[in-house]
Amino acid sequence: NAGVTQTPKFQVLKTGQSMTLQCAQDMNHEYMSWYRQDPGMGLRLIHYSVGAGITDQGEVPNGYNVSRSTTEDFPLRLLSAAPSQTSVYFCASTAFPGAAASYEQYFGPGTRLTVT
């Protein structure tokens, strides 16, 4: 198993440009999510998906769009990049947690994004 993969590893954008961060998992997990981590800070939830065709907003969704057409893939789109979106982005997946909240999340290696 490759686990959770993310591309690209690094990206530099100019203000106003758009791009898509790719995320894929091969564990047949229903639940996938995107987090961002700013320097010296913890991770914050951007968007999540509980299955193909179903997405919802997390804590900091503004400026980002997601879609989930397959179980494996969960891309994150930046619509019009801003310097405030300079961060490290992590994708994660887990078996659907249900109400027990006892499942572990698997994280990708991250995409380091700089917006100038």
Place this chain on the structure above:
Amino acid sequence: DAKTTQPNSMESNEEEPVHLPCNHSTISGTDYIHWYRQLPSQGPEYVIHGLTSNVNNRMASLAIAEDRKSSTLILHRATLRDAAVYYCILPTYSGAGSYQLTFGKGTKLSVIP
């Protein structure tokens, strides 16, 4: 939501045991206690989780206080590869399907050769 409190940093000598504490005094009866770690320039990595009883796995042990208001992650023999930021987390689950791990600042563990 229940919050966790951890020391900002700890040091350990290589090959010695490490006890990483976490306070979660507002924990509810159904909150699981999860530990993750993040090595430099990597994504977070699951370590262990538990509800009421102490738990062991190949990476670590988790000791949970009887009143569940605190827990301790135990690394039995610290290695240089264990140098990381360790996060104690109480995942939250909403009926709408949101399953969120709220990462605080964690404890930065330094391992001295």
